[in-house]
Amino acid sequence: MEENFEPRLVGFMCRWCTYQAADLAGTSRMKYPSNLIPIKVLCSSRVDPLWVLIAFMRGADGVLVAGCHPGDCHYQEGNYHTRRRFVLVKNVFDSLGLESERLRLSWISASEGRKFVEVTSEFIKNIKEKGPNPAKKAIFL
Amino acid sequence: MRGAIFKIEKDFDKEIRNFLKKTIVKKFFGAILIPCKVPANDSYAYLLIRDEALIEKASILPPVMPIQGGRVLKSFTRLGKIDAKVAVIMRPCEIRASIELSKLEQVDLTNVTLISVDCPGVIPLSDYLEDPVKGTDTFKEAFKTWESDSVRELCKVCYNFTLTGSDLHIGILGSEQGNLFLIPVSEKGRNLLDFFNINYENDISSWENIVKKKEDERKIKRKEFRENLRQEIEGIDNLLKTFSDCLNCHNCMRVCPICYCRQCFFDSDALNLPSTNYIKRAENRGSIKFPPETLLFHLGRMSHMITSCVSCGSCEDACPVSLPISRVFSFVAENVQNLFNYVPGMSVKDPVPTITYEEEELKEFENPYIETYNIQRM
Amino acid sequence: MSKTLYIDENVNDGIKKFLRCILENGKVKGVLTLINEGEKIAYSLISNPELIKYTVPLYPIMPLNAARSLSHITLSEPISEPIAVVIKPCEIRAFIELVKRSQGSVENIFFISFTCGGVYPIKMNVNGKINEKIDNFWRLIEKNEIDADLRASCKVCKEFIPYNTDMTIFLAGNKEINNQCRIFLNTDRAEDFAESTDGNIVQDKINTELIDELKVKRLEERKKLFEDKKIEKLGLEGLIDIFGRCISCHACGNACPICYCSLCYFDSQESEYKPVDYESELEKRGAIRVPPNTVTYQVGRLIHVGISCVGCGCCEDVCPSEIQLSTIFIKGSESIQEKFNYIPGKNPEELIPISTFDIKEFPEVET
Numbered sequence: 001m002e003e004n005f006e007p008r009l010v011g012f013m014c015r016w017c018t019y020q021a022a023d024l025a026g027t028s029r030m031k032y033p034s035n036l037i038p039i040k041v042l043c044s045s046r047v048d049p050l051w052v053l054i055a056f057m058r059g060a061d062g063v064l065v066a067g068c069h070p071g072d073c074h075y076q077e078g079n080y081h082t083r084r085r086f087v088l089v090k091n092v093f094d095s096l097g098l099e100s101e102r103l104r105l106s107w108i109s110a111s112e113g114r115k116f117v118e119v120t121s122e123f124i125k126n127i128k129e130k131g132p133n134p135a136k137k138a139i140f141l
Numbered sequence: 142m143r144g145a146i147f148k149i150e151k152d153f154d155k156e157i158r159n160f161l162k163k164t165i166v167k168k169f170f171g172a173i174l175i176p177c178k179v180p181a182n183d184s185y186a187y188l189l190i191r192d193e194a195l196i197e198k199a200s201i202l203p204p205v206m207p208i209q210g211g212r213v214l215k216s217f218t219r220l221g222k223i224d225a226k227v228a229v230i231m232r233p234c235e236i237r238a239s240i241e242l243s244k245l246e247q248v249d250l251t252n253v254t255l256i257s258v259d260c261p262g263v264i265p266l267s268d269y270l271e272d273p274v275k276g277t278d279t280f281k282e283a284f285k286t287w288e289s290d291s292v293r294e295l296c297k298v299c300y301n302f303t304l305t306g307s308d309l310h311i312g313i314l315g316s317e318q319g320n321l322f323l324i325p326v327s328e329k330g331r332n333l334l335d336f337f338n339i340n341y342e343n344d345i346s347s348w349e350n351i352v353k354k355k356e357d358e359r360k361i362k363r364k365e366f367r368e369n370l371r372q373e374i375e376g377i378d379n380l381l382k383t384f385s386d387c388l389n390c391h392n393c394m395r396v397c398p399i400c401y402c403r404q405c406f407f408d409s410d411a412l413n414l415p416s417t418n419y420i421k422r423a424e425n426r427g428s429i430k431f432p433p434e435t436l437l438f439h440l441g442r443m444s445h446m447i448t449s450c451v452s453c454g455s456c457e458d459a460c461p462v463s464l465p466i467s468r469v470f471s472f473v474a475e476n477v478q479n480l481f482n483y484v485p486g487m488s489v490k491d492p493v494p495t496i497t498y499e500e501e502e503l504k505e506f507e508n509p510y511i512e513t514y515n516i517q518r519m
Numbered sequence: 520m521s522k523t524l525y526i527d528e529n530v531n532d533g534i535k536k537f538l539r540c541i542l543e544n545g546k547v548k549g550v551l552t553l554i555n556e557g558e559k560i561a562y563s564l565i566s567n568p569e570l571i572k573y574t575v576p577l578y579p580i581m582p583l584n585a586a587r588s589l590s591h592i593t594l595s596e597p598i599s600e601p602i603a604v605v606i607k608p609c610e611i612r613a614f615i616e617l618v619k620r621s622q623g624s625v626e627n628i629f630f631i632s633f634t635c636g637g638v639y640p641i642k643m644n645v646n647g648k649i650n651e652k653i654d655n656f657w658r659l660i661e662k663n664e665i666d667a668d669l670r671a672s673c674k675v676c677k678e679f680i681p682y683n684t685d686m687t688i689f690l691a692g693n694k695e696i697n698n699q700c701r702i703f704l705n706t707d708r709a710e711d712f713a714e715s716t717d718g719n720i721v722q723d724k725i726n727t728e729l730i731d732e733l734k735v736k737r738l739e740e741r742k743k744l745f746e747d748k749k750i751e752k753l754g755l756e757g758l759i760d761i762f763g764r765c766i767s768c769h770a771c772g773n774a775c776p777i778c779y780c781s782l783c784y785f786d787s788q789e790s791e792y793k794p795v796d797y798e799s800e801l802e803k804r805g806a807i808r809v810p811p812n813t814v815t816y817q818v819g820r821l822i823h824v825g826i827s828c829v830g831c832g833c834c835e836d837v838c839p840s841e842i843q844l845s846t847i848f849i850k851g852s853e854s855i856q857e858k859f860n861y862i863p864g865k866n867p868e869e870l871i872p873i874s875t876f877d878i879k880e881f882p883e884v885e886t
Contacts (some may be wrong), residue, residue: 043568049822050784055874057815059803070878080876087881088855088873092822095854097754104886133754138751138808140179140186140763141196172801180756184840186763186813189797192805207766207840208810216810221794223801240601270764270841337801385559386645388582390837395768404782408773413591416598419564423549427567431551432588459768459839460643 007061007127008119009036011120012051014044014067014075017109026114032117033124036064043067045078049089052103059136062127066122067098069107074118102133142322142349144172144312145341148455150157153316157201157230160337164228165193169336170254171225173197174217183273187213189227201230201311204280206263209455210399211242212234226252232260234453237399237486238420240306241449244493247401254329259306259352260286262296266458286312287355295454295467298366300359303352306487309333312348314355322348369471370465380436383469386462387435393456393466394438399446406445407438423507443473447484448494450474520711525719533700533718534576534605534631534688541603542568547629548600553584554575555601558647562588563603576605576631577667577690579638579656580649584833586613586776590623597626605631607638608681609831612864613776615683619871623777625683629708632681632690634730636660641836653783661694663729665736666847672832672845675741676734677734682865685709689830692730748843750850758814761847764840765813771834771844772816777824785816817844821851826873827863828852 013019019040027030041047044067054061065086073079086105095102106119135141149156164170176185177198185203187210190196206496210231231239236257242248255280261283269276269289283289290297304310309330312322327332334341345368374383391408406412412434423429450470457467478484481494526533538550542565555575561582565571585606592598617623619828620771636656643649653666659666665674676824678706681687686709689701700800703725704710713720771784772778772828792800792811799806856862858870 006610046864050819053819053822054815057799057812057818077876080878083881084859084873084876087858087884088826089822090660090884091855091858092818092851093572095751095851096758096818096821098758099753100752105884107885125748137804138755138759139188139804140759140808141811167533181760181763184764187809189801189809190806191801195806207764213809217797218794220788220791223794223796223798266839274883283538325830382557385556385561388641388837390583390770390774390775392768392770392837392839395770395773396766396839403786403788408781410781413594413596416592416600419592420566420598420600420602423564423566427875428554428563428565428570431562431564431585432583432591459766461641461772463835464643 005023005132007035007124007132008059009062009064009124009127010055010060011036011037011064011066012044012047014074015040015042016077017068017072018044018106018116019067020110021108021112024111028113030075030117032121035124036114038121042081043073043075043078044082045073045075045085047082047085049085052089056098056102056133057135057141059133060102061133061136062104062123064104064106064123066106066108066119072082074107094104099130099133101130138141142324142345143342143442144322144345144348145339146343146345147323148314148322149319149321151296153311153313153321156202156304157311158196158199161228161230162193162228164452164483165191165196167336169226169333173199174213174226174227174229175201176230177216179202183270189217202258202284202313202316204264204277205266205269206232206235206453207266208453209238209396209398210451211238211248212396214239214253215247215398215401216356218253222249222252226254227256227257230256230258230440232263233257233301233303233307234260234451235398236305236307237301237451238453240489241399241402241451241493242488243489245399245401250489254333255307256309256311257305258311260296260302262289262292262299262302263454264291265293270308275375285317293458293467294465295452295471296368298359298363299452300356300363301452302359303356307487312345312352312438315348315351318346318347366468367472367475370468374469374472384435384439384464387439387464388462389435389438390434390461391438392459392461394442396455396459397446397457398453399449399451400442405442407434407441414432415491439469443470447477447491448481448483449476451485521722521725522704522713523721523723523725524702524704524713525721526702527719528696528700529694530688530690530696530700531575531577532655534702535571535574536700537702537716537718538574538576538603539571541567541712542566542571544715546564546601546712547603548714549602549603550574555578555689558642559670560649566568569640575742577633578642578649578653578690579636580644581607581610581638581831581833582641582644583774583796584613584776584831586617589614589628589750590617590776590779590786593623598626598628600832601627601629603629607831608632608635608679609810609829610776611681611683612829613680613737613831615825615864616777616829617779618867618869620779622738622838623869624653629686629712630684631686631688631760632684633690634692635673635676635679636679637666637669637676637679639668640670643668657696658828660691660696660743663692663694663733663736665733665740670845671744671835671843672830672834672849675737675832675849677737677741678830679737683867685712689725692727692733694729698776718765745850748846748850750847758818762814762817765817765842766840767810767813767816768839769816769835770839774833774837775824776829776833777827778820785812785819799864821848825852825855826859826861826871828856829863
């Protein structure tokens with residue numbers, strides 16, 4: 001385990017819920033580590049499973065997909081699809097022995113600034129303990 | 142011709158690797174693109190290397206050519222060039238494919254220094270994969286004799302195995318005598334050797350003589366190959382028989398460096414006809430192969446890329462049913478290229494024949510009807 | 520109890536007799552099946568009943584998954600005339616999966632399949648080598664054994680009894696293939712066709728003893744294969760080892776019946792590395808393979824098609840680098856399909872799991 005390993009995480013966040021929660025966390029001056037790179041999507045179901053894979057293969061130490069709670073999706077059904085797709089990707093990772101713990105799905109609504117901070121901080125802490133993604137240094141990828 | 146002479150102890154591979162390491166350390170090149178052994182030690186893949194320590198894993202002349210270098214350079218430079226000079230070490234047919242692709246705007250050679258090597262041929266991929274250790278030994282034999290029966294069919298009759306349109310050529314023929322020849326072909330090549338104060342004004346006729354002898358031998362072999370093949374494939378019946386095992390998998394097109402179309406015409410909707418078409422055809426002939434259009438695909442692909450075919454043989458290596466594709470294509474390529482006096486890949490300045498024209502030419506193909514049938518003009 | 524057609528010939532001659540009949544009496548305008556033309560075996564659409572005598576409908580060869588070609592000709596509209604197709608169970612399942620994706624239509628197609636004993640790798644079809652193997656293959660069918668030379672995917676296949684056919688020929692699991700041709704009639708149309716030929720239609724029971732035995736053998740092979748290859752322990756390093764010799768030709772995707780995208784993401788400009796990508800990767804890693812995305816393509820393809828993978832093994836057959844793709848894809852897709860309790864191609868009315876959802880499910884996935 002490397003000392004001073006600062007994870008770099010990618011977070012796909014739905015613009016109606018989670019991204020707003022992140023904004024709320026900011027305006028409320030809640031402190032949390034800055035290792036997560038936010039990517040705004042209109043709905044969590046916009047996230048193609050390939051993006052999660054590509055983020056992982058290009059070296060992201062962790063990938064977070066976050067959106068509205070099931071039932072609250074701005075587009076009615078989007079997050080139900082997100083849920084199934086995430087199950088699929090996690091399953092593929094597990095069946096090939098890739099570290100699926102580096103992938104996370106979370107439902108964070110617009111008012112849950114505190115939850116956003118907690119989820120993100122915990123994820124970063126876990127990944128710090130886990131160590132860097134082996135895909136970061138792989139050459140024959 | 143003049144060039145530089147390196148005295149080598151044993152391994153030309155090692156000598157060149159050391160030279161390449163120097164070019165990185167002295168910051169002449171920002172990166173090297175060269176084949177390297179893969180982690181499982183059962184094949185080779187091109188690596189773009191900045192860290193000179195990794196050059197240890199590289200091989201100047203691997204026993205196999207899993208991916209044609211033209212495809213590799215296309216992937217590397219199609220969307221633009223990186224902000225550094227890059228040395229690319231490839232076999233002559235890969236260099237020629239890259240130069241063709243440059244004419245077709247798929248490869249950007251601006252920051253690239255092409256370095257070619259004398260090539261005795263490559264072992265077919267499936268033979269090598271059966272036993273990589275044996276494959277390496279077979280290649281060592283092929284390298285010793287330059288007469289091997291274990292290389293690709295096209296390699297056996299190739300006489301373009303040496304100097305080509307690259308910037309610098311490494312002459313390794315005759316390297317058992319302890320000499321390696323570096324021949325600068327272009328200004329880029331001369332700049333490289335100048336930077337390291339390497340004298341390239343030496344007489345290299347010892348190498349030139351061996352090369353000329355080998356080229357002549359191969360030209361004779363090629364003539365024989367052409368005659369035998371012509372008898373085998375001439376005529377519609379023979380052609381159909383030759384391609385009857387074809388699955389329409391289109392592997393050959395996928396591995397061909399010249400076939401760069403994102404979606405091949407023969408994979409497109411143009412050939413997804415409504416079913417009435419197939420049923421009618423089946424009714425007319427009694428039966429049709431399914432999927433049909435096997436020969437159409439091969440001859441069609443031929444008509445699209447044959448002017449630039451560099452006879453590398455990648456197509457035949459990739460065919461799951463071992464069709465003699467590369468031999469057929471190389472045969473026709475030579476015919477067509479001779480018609481236009483065109484040798485693909487020798488210089489970026491030679492335009493591909495189908496993009497250019499003379500106002501007065503090829504008269505013998507015009508008005509055949511009148512002459513053939515001796516029609517009296519009114 | 521189901522209706523069965525008995526034809527008084529061995530299984531191969533019997534089915535040929537049937538096919539000839541339905542062509543001659545006009546029940547179908549064409550028959551799609553394997554034909555043996557001078558030692559070369561390929562799928563053919565046959566209109567002339569005289570040519571049926573050259574067909575080899577039950578030969579253990581699959582040049583390319585027929586679902587792909589069937590999809591191409593029924594893409595814009597259903598087949599214009601009734602045709603009969605004699606294809607393997609996995610090809611039918613793949614076609615149903617394509618129909619669910621609006622990539623084809625089953626209308627006017629009379630599906631004939633058989634309890635499948637597997638196919639040989641396509642290299643066996645070169646220069647008619649299959650003809651040397653074929654007698655042994657029939658013998659092994661009679662003995663209910665699995666030939667070690669079959670495709671890896673066939674040796675471990677558990678869905679060798681076809682779904683959604685009009686007729687199913689009793690092949691694997693049948694000791695009597697030399698003396699009888701026994702065909703199960705699954706639809707009214709099948710009965711109608713059967714009545715139009717000479718053959719005996721009876722109501723009888725199927726003795727599934729040998730079929731069950733074969734299924735057990737296949738499941739044992741499957742277990743052995745997965746234990747041997749330990750796919751779930753591969754990890755990134757293992758994947759890099761296996762795909763070290765991948766040449767990114769994407770032939771596997773092209774051969775796969777489920778991969779129907781006319782332009783794959785990994786062939787599109789979107790996935791190409793720009794100079795800035797090469798520079799950043801060089802900076803991070805010291806070196807990068809060119810072309811890139813080798814392992815990414817394979818795992819990405821598994822993610823996209825895994826839910827519908829029918830385990831036909833065409834991917835492995837066309838791979839120029841002889842990578843054991845079908846093992847990886849069968850393991851990966853089995854895992855996905857079990858999670859969603861889905862058998863691809865079994866029920867044409869069942870939506871593909873990834874296109875639908877339940878309001879409450881998989882609560883464990885959220886963290």
